[in-house]
Amino acid sequence: MAFGPLDAPPPPADDPPPADPTAMIRSRRTARPSAAVRAALTVPKSPQARMARQPTYRGDDAEPQDAPPPRPARGTSRGEPDDTPAPGTPDAEFENSLRPRRLSEVVGQRKVVERLGITLDAARRRGEPLGHLLLDGPPGLGKTTLATVVPRELDPDGGPGNIQFTSGPALRAPHDLVAYLTCATRGSVLFIDEIHRLPPAVEEYLYPAMEDFRVDIVMGEGTGARTVSLNIEPFTVIGATTRSGMLTAPLRDRFVNHERVEYYEVSDLAEIVRRNAAKLGLTVEGDAAEQLARRSRGTPRKANNLLRWCRDFTQVHSERGVLTPTLAARALEMREVDALGLEDQDRRYLRTIIEAFAGGPVGLSTLSHALSVPTDTLEDEVEPYLLRCGLMQRTSRGRVATVRAWEHLGLDRAADGGSLF
Known part of the structure; x- marks a missing residue:
């Protein structure tokens, strides 16, 4: 049977009759979504979350397959706890x-x-x-x-x-x-x-x-x-x-x-250097330990820092891997630490007082501007050890370099007038 351009096919025999529009709107407001729609809208859970919701089986042969294997306890084979820290932790x-x-x-x-x-x-x-x-x-x-x-x-x-x-x-x-x-x-x-x-x-x-x-x-x-x-x-x-x-x-x-606690003696620092060198796997010969001890400012932390530097220097410049007195002197010279333990900033401080201000007195703020170093750095880092060594003095008029400072730097006081004031 043919249809014209303005004709429409008849509805199928099994289609329901058209419903009331008002009833359709009311049903859409109150009806629950179907199971397929709820499944599509549900966010899938992670394997860990699914595993956490699974029941725990206590039977001998009822352990679930997805359960993670138990972690072995360390040290249980010997019947005592193992205090070995895990790698990468602060305890390690x-x-x-x-x-x-x-x-x-x-x-x-x-x-x-x-x-x-x-x-x-x-x-x-x-x-x-x-x-x-x-x-x-x-x-x-x-x-x-x-x-x-x-x-x-x-x-x-x-x-x-x-x-x-x-x-x-x-x-x-x-x-x-x-x-x-x-x-x-x-x-x-x-x-x-x-x-x-x-x-x-x-x-x-x-x-x-x-x-x-x-x-x-x-x-x-x-x-x-x-x-x-x-x-x-x-x-x-x-x-x-x-x-x-x-x-x-x-x-x-x-x-x-x-x-x-007080500052350490050179002999005690030398013994600390020898013991810690053995812990680091470094062999020390001769008076290399005494050289590090004399330049550590009486502080074990400073001695350990210098020891680590000497170990690195020895591994690079020595085929035997042995810290000899010659290698120790070369390593400390490259680190710019002299025989008294002064570093480059300490010597610059003393040279500025002697050469720029004729040995002093000079104010702290003036020294700070001359060295381009903050005043608190000079007071907290530089001056305490120089005062302890007797290389400078704090007076009411300012900082003054002592005779020992001139001698340590190899300068002649007579060439600068022979007087510190």
């Missing part, structure tokens, strides 16, 4: 560092080590935590090293002990300290570096924890606030500071033990 870096791990391995600071050994022995015999300890002294002299040795000495099993590390600037509010105090165990150590920089609020919050081993926590706000006192395990606070004068008297008096 500590294991590879040059710090001694026992009090008997500490070189130098004989009086401090002797007194600390007696205190530790008495605490072990009584079965009590060590009294709070304050370590005072210039940077790089082993305050952190002594702090890491204490928990190892207190551990009855000879293990690494329990120690937490933080610093004064990191504790900005009392709630920053709560986590360390609540995690403390009996006999554990809380090491606070640069303790003189503690905010007053944190310092006052630490007082009851040090004396009564109690933490006061405020619950709520406003008129409904209440204070809850929590008893914590007896622990030891070890504070390290480079400026004990900035500590308040109440905080300083709460430390039962107060030890001050």
Whole structure:
């Protein structure tokens, strides 16, 4: 049957009759989407999320196939925990560092080590935590090293002990300290570096924890606030500071033990260099260790830095890999460290006073502009060692170079008038 251009085919016999438009709109508002539409709109979950929703099977032969295999525990084959740190963690870096791990391995600071050994022995015999300890002294002299040795000495099993590390600037509010105090165990150590920089609020919050081993926590706000006192395990606070004068008297008096570390002798530094060279796998011959010790400014940290540089220099310029006195002298000469331990900036400082200002006196700000170095850098980094060596003086009129500075630089005072003023 043919249809004309204006004719339409009849509807199929099985089609439903047309519905009411109002009823169609009402049904679209209330009807739920079909299963196919819901499946298309559903975001697929990750394999981890699907695995987390699976039930846990406790039977012998009912373990799901997608469950991850259990991770083997380290050290269980020997029946004891393995304290070997994972590679790349801070503990691994500590294991590879040059710090001694026992009090008997500490070189130098004989009086401090002797007194600390007696205190530790008495605490072990009584079965009590060590009294709070304050370590005072210039940077790089082993305050952190002594702090890491204490928990190892207190551990009855000879293990690494329990120690937490933080610093004064990191504790900005009392709630920053709560986590360390609540995690403390009996006999554990809380090491606070640069303790003189503690905010007053944190310092006052630490007082009851040090004396009564109690933490006061405020619950709520406003008129409904209440204070809850929590008893914590007896622990030891070890504070390290480079400026004990900035500590308040109440905080300083709460430390039962107060030890001050001093600069090291050349013989002690030479022994430290030999021991650390053995740890680094470097052979030292002759008086190479003494050369590094004399140029380390009495600081073990400086000696270790020079030792690492000499090791690199030896590996490049020596076929045997042995640090001889000649190689040590060449390495230190390339590092621009002279026989007295002065670096290039120190010698520039003295030469500027002598050559530009006839030996002084000259003001600090004038020297800062002449050297293009900030005044705080000169006061904190350059001048302390020069003052200790007697190469310069601080007077009311300014900085003055001493006779020893002229002699060390190989300059003749007679050619410049023969007088320092």
